[in-house]
Amino acid sequence: MVQGTTSDAGKSLLVAGLCRVLARRGVSVAPFKPQNMALNSAVTADGGEIGRAQALQAEAAGIPAEVDFNPVLLKPATDRGAQVIVGGRSIGTLDAVAYHDYKATAREAVLAAHARLAARFEVIVVEGAGSPAEVNLREHDIANMGFAEAVDCPVILVADIDRGGVFAQLVGTLELLSASERARVAGCVINRFRGDPALLQPGLDWFTEYTGKPVLGTLPFLPGLHLDAEDRLDGSAGSGEGADRLRVVVPALPRISNHTDLDPLRDHPGVELLFAGPGETPGADLVVLPGSKNVRADRAWLREQGWDAALARHLRYGGRVLGICGGYQMLGHWIHDPEGCEGEPGSEAGLGWLDLETTLGPEKQLHNVTGRLEPEGATVAGYEIHQGTTTGSDTARPAATLDGRPDGARSADDRVRGTYLHGVFDEAEARRTLLAWAGWSGEGDSDHHRRRADSLERLADAVEAHLDPAWLASWAG
Known part of the structure; x- marks a missing residue:
């Protein structure tokens, strides 16, 4: 499971990259996000609705998108309410309190979807939501550590160095986890790094000594990726x-x-x-x-x-x-x-x-x-x-x-x-x-489908080049 120190830390892209790496090594792999909150969605091959990021991750894995890849999707309609989609279908609009009460039912749908995928695929790469350090949301959590502990899967924590304060993000997140949750973290990935890696190495060494957690890799900043955004809207674009x-x-x-x-x-x-x-x-x-x-x-x-x-x-x-x-x-x-x-x-x-x-x-x-x-x-x-x-x-x-x-x-x-x-x-x-x-x-045009496919390959190349090869091999065989 890939969890992040913040929203937009790079969880969606890292899951897509891992899915493509494993798929091109011949591993049967599927993406999974237990609970997603996003207004960009897609229609699956089996006629349901899921987050658009999971449809992209399915494309990276070389398989058709299915509702089980994102069993719970929340689409905010107001500041206090969201349409709740379970198993690809809307069950109505709930406010935060009503959804909190509904979480026990949502948890059953999440675990059932994961079990169905586990029976069919060799590897499932799971994406968390937001941050696991949101202690106010820990009770009945199905999006981050609550899910990871329910299915007993290891977690890697990704942080965005481009935001600044990357070690504070990582250490602070680990400090706010329970002992069992912290033990579940297999290592960390630093995302969107630009510059000389030698300048970062002292910080990596300090982090591993201080936390006991390895840094599994440092992914470079990859400008110009033409991949579907989960939700974030850029202010301007166009070439x-x-x-x-x-x-x-x-x-x-x-x-x-x-x-x-x-x-x-x-x-x-x-x-x-x-x-x-x-x-x-x-x-x-x-x-x-x-x-x-x-x-x-x-x-x-x-x-x-x-x-x-x-x-x-x-x-x-x-x-x-x-x-x-x-x-x-x-x-x-x-x-x-x-x-x-x-x-x-x-x-x-x-x-x-x-x-x-x-x-x-x-x-x-x-x-x-x-x-x-x-x-x-x-x-x-x-x-x-x-x-x-x-x-x-x-x-x-x-x-x-x-x-x-x-x-x-x-x-x-x-x-x-x-x-x-x-x-x-x-x-x-x-x-x-x-x-x-x-x-x-x-005159002229751009091949949107080709550019997206090329971006997935470029992302997977970066994952293979910059993540610990022994760790990758443990998943890819």
């Missing part, structure tokens, strides 16, 4: 240069979800991709309204930040707008939530750029799909994760046909499109078509 590049602006919604939809544009040579924060409404050729875990609240946030006037100006001067999932729902006249699926029951006026309205409901649509963009016919592939039904006259002009059925809507002047398809930019033909629709006429 496009020159006056002819297309500017794509994405409002950084407070509850933005599945922003990995924009990853294929990050390294596109003709695109400048910007995520606009509070108070920012920069000029753009294309505005993409992304997915949201609380559509009504994020729609209200757009209004507060001045996006209603900004979008009207943008469209008046010939710009284009694309809404994906929750962003699509915001483009209609109304978003109704009569059952309080994402907060208090009620309705919120939409942006009104498409003649439609959406009624949210408790049942979630989960599908991996293929199809074509309308009206161009470009091939698309991706997945749907959404709640609610959308109706209205503009749905007679669908944005896509997915598995033989219409999806989304287009305005009469075709300046505004909306779709439920996540991954709409993933396929090269669809990406070229949508960028041409938005006004880009340049």
Whole structure:
């Protein structure tokens, strides 16, 4: 099990790297995260929903994603409540107190999923969540040491030296563990190191003498990895240069979800991709309204930040707008939530750029799909994760046909499109078509799938080169 001194210490990447190392050595390996809290998710081959990081780790292991890889997924909808997904399906929205009471049931689901995987795979590489030193969450823990002790697995602790204070992170975490938990830690890994390793060696020697724990390796800082983020959103991206590049602006919604939809544009040579924060409404050729875990609240946030006037100006001067999932729902006249699926029951006026309205409901649509963009016919592939039904006259002009059925809507002047398809930019033909629709006429593209595969290989190469070979061999045979 890989646990971290903090969130974003490198747990997800280290698990992915270990899965790829073991897979290419012929070991049957699966990733596992007992409990994940993230708004980036994926649809599995068996029709459930898991954290996107576990789908990436499954790809690293060379196997299809399954719901058992992440049996409990928490998707925050408000500051106090989250949608709880168990075994790939939503059981509803719970606040922190109610979820604490539910943990005994969640623990059973976690242990049952792990047992099923243990019967099929030689090695399971488990990812923790946050930090095991969060003493307020120790009771009924299923995410870190509570799980490790339940299944009796060793733990390696990873810390991010780029944050500073790496030895304080490691020593402080170990000090806050119980004696049995501390004994379970087989060693530590330092992540994101840049510089001369000789300068770090005295600290490594001190750490091992002080704690009795070996440092299993120091992973270098690896810039330019093109891998799905578990949840963190970068403020800006894009490699496009020159006056002819297309500017794509994405409002950084407070509850933005599945922003990995924009990853294929990050390294596109003709695109400048910007995520606009509070108070920012920069000029753009294309505005993409992304997915949201609380559509009504994020729609209200757009209004507060001045996006209603900004979008009207943008469209008046010939710009284009694309809404994906929750962003699509915001483009209609109304978003109704009569059952309080994402907060208090009620309705919120939409942006009104498409003649439609959406009624949210408790049942979630989960599908991996293929199809074509309308009206161009470009091939698309991706997945749907959404709640609610959308109706209205503009749905007679669908944005896509997915598995033989219409999806989304287009305005009469075709300046505004909306779709439920996540991954709409993933396929090269669809990406070229949508960028041409938005006004880009340049040459060149980036192979998103190839770059992700190359990044996994590069990550695995670093793990093999910098982690203790004897420790790796003990897992790989």
